[in-house]
């Protein structure tokens with residue numbers, strides 16, 4: 001028995017069988033049942049998305065002996081003749097090869113005769129945009145005064161080439177590209193019916209190659225079925241298509257994240273040998289890195305370009321420990337090289353260079369991580385044997401989510417030895433790691449004293465005012481982190497309770513964010529606990545300083561610059577890196 005191609009064998013015979021064009025089939029079904037079907041219907045859309053299939057089903061709907069209705073019986077003479085392509089009253093005309101005025105005149109003359117046995121004479125003109133100007137004029141004459149027994153169903157991939165006079169006389173429906181997942185589901189369903197063993201990766205590759213056209217997808221699937229013996233794998237599809245298997249994309253991103261230049265060259269070589277077009281391949285890599293970024297920043301599946309459900313998990317997995325900043329950096333470089341690769345006379349070499357460039361960049365460190373670093377360095381500044389000054393080197397950890405260096409820089413080994421139970425600092429949760437017992441132990445009997453780091457500790461004396469208390473707490477804080485205590489230059493302790501206190505402070509947005517970080521809050525809590533001798537919950541109420549009324553943008557900018565230059569964190573950064581200020585950029589106005 002000869003092989004019958006899938007597209008023919010499984011051609012939809014009812015609207016509900018059409019893949020993924022519900023918005024059209026529903027509207028047409030309603031039009032038929034309510035008797036309001038226009039005499040000229042235009043179906044537009046990319047190739048292979050179901051335009052002529054819909055036109056044929058619609059022809060059955062109106063001409064079915066048990067109709068007209070939304071679902072043709074597919075049993076009557078009319079239905080069966082349409083299915084077999086021999087209906088006496090349904091004419092399928094290829095507009096590309098019948099584009100002359102004579103062809104349309106012939107249709108016009110013929111249209112006046114009554115249908116042979118059906119309610120309507122139906123003309124399905126495919127690729128109608130190919131008609132010549134004079135042919136369109138002839139067509140227009142029929143559309144202006146159509147016989148009541150005639151319907152025209154037009155299909156086109158290029159509606160812009162159809163004169164507006166024709167368009168205005170048609171009811172238009174636009175077929176959309178079929179989503180990748182719908183194509184894959186459809187192919188998987190057919191393969192199951194046919195008993196064909198095919199991997200999900202192979203189905204995805206075929207689906208992607210079809211670019212939203214169900215007919216192309218089925219043709220490719222036919223090709224795979226007829227050329228394969230045994231199960232159809234992604235490798236097999238890649239060989240036949242001379243294309244790219246999805247695994248290669250993931251191999252490539254893995255090699256880039258691991259900064260493995262050898263592997264990168266090897267992957268490009270392999271794909272080159274398969275005859276892959278380098279510019280097209282690079283576009284695939286770009287799309288892949290974009291998808292990785294989208295997944296990393298929590299984008300929803302519908303903004304991912306052509307990614308099947310099962311692949312999204314693989315993407316998530318791959319970027320689990322990579323920062324979005326780093327992916328963005330890579331994407332940025334690759335994107336800049338895109339033009340070069342497309343224009344290059346040696347695109348393979350250009351692509352290799354692009355990826356090498358991408359892996360030579362040290363992963364970006366986020367602002368938060370940088371502040372963290374400065375904090376740590378600042379504390380250790382002056383200690384000649386500080387081992388905390390090495391820049392971040394790990395390529396595979398996420399600088400955003402990485403916990404700060406656990407090694408405390410404010411403790412030298414000697415003091416550490418005398419207080420073995422004391423936890424490392426800074427720690428994500430202060431309360432859990434520092435109890436009042438340990439604090440009291442650190443204090444001298446007189447109430448004042450020094451902490452294990454050798455800094456003076458200010459503790460509560462009887463009858464102190466809120467202002468005095470807060471002043472002492474800030475001194476404690478200053479001992480921990482000067483930059484942080486400077487955020488509270490305009491602050492008040494407005495409430496204290498047994499285990500809590502509330503602080504109100506006014507400053508700029510940066511300081512408020514800085515004070516609100518987990519590590520900052522832990523330090524503030526520590527300073528308070530040192531003062532009160534027990535664990536204290538601190539509530540911060542920060543107000544952004546209103547800029548002086550009447551100040552214009554320039555004045556405001558100058559004010560911000562001044563604030564920036566005087567900021568203890570900036571001073572610390574300058575000192576730590578031995579740098580100087582080149583330029584101040586205001587990235588976001590408070």
Ligand SMILES: [Zn+2]
Pocket residue numbers: 063064065066072073074075076077078079080
């Ligand atoms: Zn029928």
